[in-house]
Amino acid sequence: MKPEITTQHTADSRGEAPPGKTVWHATHVLRKLPDEFGLLIILIGFGVVLSILSPYFLTLGNFVNVIITMSSTGIVAVGMTYVMLSGGIDLSVGSTMALAATVAATFSKEGVPLAGVILIALGIGIVIGLVNGIAITKLRVPPLITTLAMLSVARGLQLIYSRAVTVTGLGDDLDSLGRASILGIPIPIILLVSIYAIASISLSRTAFGRSIYAVGGNERAAEIVGIQVNQVKISVYVISAVLAAFGGLILVGRLGSAPTIMGTGLELDVIAAVVIGGTSLAGGKGGVWGTLIGVAILGLIQNTLNLLNVSPYYTQLVQGIVIFVAVAIDMNRRRKSV
Amino acid sequence: MHTANVLELIGITKRFPGLVALDQVDFSLLPGEIHGLVGENGAGKSTLIKILNGVLRPEGGEIRIDGQPQIITNPRDAAALGMAFIHQEPTLFPNLSVAENLFAGRLHKSRWGFLRNSEQLRAARTLLSKMELSVDPTERVGNLRLAEAQAIEILRAVSDSASARILIMDEPTSSLTENEKRLLFRLIASLKKEGVAIIYVSHFLDEVLNICDRITVLKDGKRVNTHTAKALSKADLIIEMVGHGVESPKHMGSPVADEVVLAVSSLNVKNLLHDISFYLRRGEIVGICGLLGAGKTELAKALFGLLRRESGTIAIHGKPVDVRSPRDVIKEGVGFVTESRLTEGIFANLSVRENTTITLLKRLSSRLGLIATRTQRQLASNAVSDLGVRAASLEQLIMYLSGGNQQKVVLGKWLLLNSTILILDEPTRGIDVGAKREIYRILQRISAEGTSILLISSEIDEIFDLSDRIFVMYDGRIKKQFARGEVTKNQLIAYVTESTSLET
Numbered sequence: 001m002k003p004e005i006t007t008q009h010t011a012d013s014r015g016e017a018p019p020g021k022t023v024w025h026a027t028h029v030l031r032k033l034p035d036e037f038g039l040l041i042i043l044i045g046f047g048v049v050l051s052i053l054s055p056y057f058l059t060l061g062n063f064v065n066v067i068i069t070m071s072s073t074g075i076v077a078v079g080m081t082y083v084m085l086s087g088g089i090d091l092s093v094g095s096t097m098a099l100a101a102t103v104a105a106t107f108s109k110e111g112v113p114l115a116g117v118i119l120i121a122l123g124i125g126i127v128i129g130l131v132n133g134i135a136i137t138k139l140r141v142p143p144l145i146t147t148l149a150m151l152s153v154a155r156g157l158q159l160i161y162s163r164a165v166t167v168t169g170l171g172d173d174l175d176s177l178g179r180a181s182i183l184g185i186p187i188p189i190i191l192l193v194s195i196y197a198i199a200s201i202s203l204s205r206t207a208f209g210r211s212i213y214a215v216g217g218n219e220r221a222a223e224i225v226g227i228q229v230n231q232v233k234i235s236v237y238v239i240s241a242v243l244a245a246f247g248g249l250i251l252v253g254r255l256g257s258a259p260t261i262m263g264t265g266l267e268l269d270v271i272a273a274v275v276i277g278g279t280s281l282a283g284g285k286g287g288v289w290g291t292l293i294g295v296a297i298l299g300l301i302q303n304t305l306n307l308l309n310v311s312p313y314y315t316q317l318v319q320g321i322v323i324f325v326a327v328a329i330d331m332n333r334r335r336k337s338v
Numbered sequence: 339m340h341t342a343n344v345l346e347l348i349g350i351t352k353r354f355p356g357l358v359a360l361d362q363v364d365f366s367l368l369p370g371e372i373h374g375l376v377g378e379n380g381a382g383k384s385t386l387i388k389i390l391n392g393v394l395r396p397e398g399g400e401i402r403i404d405g406q407p408q409i410i411t412n413p414r415d416a417a418a419l420g421m422a423f424i425h426q427e428p429t430l431f432p433n434l435s436v437a438e439n440l441f442a443g444r445l446h447k448s449r450w451g452f453l454r455n456s457e458q459l460r461a462a463r464t465l466l467s468k469m470e471l472s473v474d475p476t477e478r479v480g481n482l483r484l485a486e487a488q489a490i491e492i493l494r495a496v497s498d499s500a501s502a503r504i505l506i507m508d509e510p511t512s513s514l515t516e517n518e519k520r521l522l523f524r525l526i527a528s529l530k531k532e533g534v535a536i537i538y539v540s541h542f543l544d545e546v547l548n549i550c551d552r553i554t555v556l557k558d559g560k561r562v563n564t565h566t567a568k569a570l571s572k573a574d575l576i577i578e579m580v581g582h583g584v585e586s587p588k589h590m591g592s593p594v595a596d597e598v599v600l601a602v603s604s605l606n607v608k609n610l611l612h613d614i615s616f617y618l619r620r621g622e623i624v625g626i627c628g629l630l631g632a633g634k635t636e637l638a639k640a641l642f643g644l645l646r647r648e649s650g651t652i653a654i655h656g657k658p659v660d661v662r663s664p665r666d667v668i669k670e671g672v673g674f675v676t677e678s679r680l681t682e683g684i685f686a687n688l689s690v691r692e693n694t695t696i697t698l699l700k701r702l703s704s705r706l707g708l709i710a711t712r713t714q715r716q717l718a719s720n721a722v723s724d725l726g727v728r729a730a731s732l733e734q735l736i737m738y739l740s741g742g743n744q745q746k747v748v749l750g751k752w753l754l755l756n757s758t759i760l761i762l763d764e765p766t767r768g769i770d771v772g773a774k775r776e777i778y779r780i781l782q783r784i785s786a787e788g789t790s791i792l793l794i795s796s797e798i799d800e801i802f803d804l805s806d807r808i809f810v811m812y813d814g815r816i817k818k819q820f821a822r823g824e825v826t827k828n829q830l831i832a833y834v835t836e837s838t839s840l841e842t
């Protein structure tokens with residue numbers, strides 16, 4: 001459509017809000033800040049409390065440590081963000097991670113080079129993601145059920161494949177994926193940051209990314225404007241599974257082995273991180289930077305409880321309370337700003 | 339003038355980030371009065387109503403009911419004060435039945451809390467008959483047509499107003515056809531006789547002038563004036579609303595080429611459409627009218643791949659197309675403005691910019707896949723000023739726009755696509771007089787430039803003024819076809835409303 005100002009009132013009185021009517025409040029400025037801002041404050045407040053509790057907390061070594069520890073969870077959470085933005089959920093990430101990483105680890109043990117090992121893991125991720133996505137779109141099985149089934153199936157396959165034995169003695173190159181550094185920066189951190197950057201751009205600046213928001217926000221309307229809804233949905237499950245597999249590789253590299261229980265319960269941590277990060281369970285709202293903060297909050301809790309030598313029995317309890325409080329604070333803040 | 343007001347608003351002020359939606363608005367309502375509330379899209383009408391309903395809190399001002407100052411913090415307060423509401427967008431539960439919706443919050447229960455189903459169904463049927471609705475009370479509301487849902491919303495409020503003394507209607511007729519409108523006015527008249535006071539918001543000014551006692555005009559959040567309806571002409575009312583006169587559209591009889599761009603033959607959809615055959619030529623506007631349930635929207639949906647065809651062929655630009663999904667037709671240059679903007683039109687969580695350009699995502703992407711944001715913003719800003727969308731900024735989420743402004747965006751996103759064939763289902767629903775003229779002008783312009791339009795509307799004026807040919811649908815069939823000039827407006831209204839005369 002050509003810009004055509006047909007009548008006067010189109011031009012002067014009906015375009016934007018009339019300038020004379022604009023009211024600038026301090027609160028207005030605050031509202032202009034990204035949604036993640038409130039979360040960031042929660043995170044920083046959290047950090048302050050922790051640094052008082054434990055002097056070791058504020059050291060560079062501890063920081064790097066925290067980030068490395070949370071890198072694989074963080075990467076899996078990116079995939080979960082995609083899925084949840086589209087209005088779905090993926091409960092199978094923990095099992096997918098375990099299956100892909102276990103298989104990849106055995107190949108690495110047999111001397112297959114890193115590139116091959118990565119391809120194998122990602123290949124497994126793609127297959128699992130496709131199965132999830134196709135079951136959800138073509139067979140119309142709800143995501144919760146589909147991925148719950150996949151959680152069980154993938155875990156079962158992993159146990160059968162590994163005979164419930166931890167895979168040890170990996171190739172050096174897989175090891176280095178979790179432990180080496182480039183220019184002094186640990187590889188997991190580099191990977192984590194790059195994946196978040198790419199995801200952020202893909203979600204906010206590409207047609208694919210915006211289509212995910214459209215599908216999650218109003219699937220019917222998305223179909224009517226010609227967005228390939230099924231294709232978008234299948235893609236997000238593939239992305240989720242692939243990132244779960246990749247997160248698994250990093251975890252295995254870091255641990256130097258592929259324990260059979262790896263990834264158990266991971267889906268809950270990851271979903272918690274995404275929700276803390278402000279991505280709506282209903283879809284269509286949120287983003288990866290919020291997720292990163294959510295992951296950081298979870299990582300900090302675990303780190304502090306470690307530093308303070310709190311019994312691991314309490315970790316779950318504290319984590320549950322913190323998730324609840326963080327989300328409650330954030331929800332209220334958002335509601336007020338409407 | 340000394341009858342006590344049932345409702346009085348004094349100096350109501352409401353701000354949203356970046357704008358004053360209501361600025362010191364006074365309003366009063368007498369028992370048994372029908373008080374019209376009019377103004378352009380975004381003038382603040384719905385905001386005022388949401389304040390009465392307790393959904394929004396005013397920053398200043400006072401609400402008095404029967405002379406007593408009241409603070410309304412939620413819809414339950416409003417109900418307790420004797421107010422019943424019909425909202426601009428139906429607020430029904432799509433997953434519940436018609437009967438459950440009609441009596442939501444006051445279901446027929448036994449002493450033990452069990453539902454009295456048969457009693458409730460009977461009550462529902464009585465209520466439905468008031469608007470001659472032929473819907474099954476056990477049907478899920480999600481399966482209803484938009485007009486039916488709107489009628490249910492009306493009936494729910496009306497039955498509620500057995501106890502309510504104030505009935506507040508926000509554009510109740512926006513998707514109704516002639517028949518339901520007539521019945522609604524009858525209902526309103528009988529409520530008035532019982533002393534119920536009514537606030538009536540509408541963009542159909544003839545309606546407002548006809549049924550209201552007084553009319554209050556809002557502009558940019560300010561009350562301009564309150565008139566006695568009898569002493570007011572439509573032209574004066576428009577000038578007060580818009581700030582200047584708006585002339586009626588003149589159909590220039592745009593040149594229609596012989597080239598057929600859309601040919602439909604023997605289209606059947608189970609239970610809904612029977613043996614539909616017609617063609618649409620390049621640059622032609624074909625108007626489709628008919629009563630509720632005639633199959634207008636169903637025809638649009640079938641053409642757009644949203645309803646399964648049982649049989650029949652569709653040829654677009656001379657090429658047979660196996661239409662299975664919207665994509666199949668969009669590829670051939672067809673656009674579709676849907677009737678229900680909330681469920682099928684807007685992406686509530688996305689900005690005005692993104693909503694306007696959502697049909698162009700692929701086209702706006704560079705080879706790397708990145709969206710050219712600057713072009714996108716430019717296109718959106720052109721469309722927004724072209725259609726007179728009132729938004730705080732392009733980045734405002736569309737859910738914060740007024741109903742009519744959302745509708746303009748929904749229309750705009752298809753205009754931007756430069757479709758060669760546009761299917762418009764109630765394209766001006768909820769749009770104010772001035773903006774409507776603007777949209778008619780745009781439609782006439784693109785049709786003169788060669789775009790073909792299938793215009794579905796429950797507004798006979800719109801159909802009559804814009805169409806080169808007019809179809810009257812009844813019971814899933816095209817019963818009558820007229821070329822421009824073959825019927826008068828009154829004849830057309832008669833054909834539509836006295837549908838029995840179509841049965842031959």
Ligand SMILES: Nc1ncnc2c1ncn2[C@@H]1O[C@H](COP(=O)(O)OP(=O)(O)OP(=O)(O)O)[C@@H](O)[C@H]1O
Binds near residue numbers: 383
């Ligand atoms: N929650 C909100 N946040 C920000 N702005 C809002 C919100 N709700 C309404 N507005 C703005 O307030 C103004 C008045 O809106 P309102 O819905 O009352 O208009 P209206 O007179 O009902 O228009 P219409 O005829 O289109 O329904 C509009 O400019 C709208 O964008």
Ligand SMILES: [Mg+2]
Binds near residue numbers: 383384385508740741
């Ligand atoms: Mg409104």
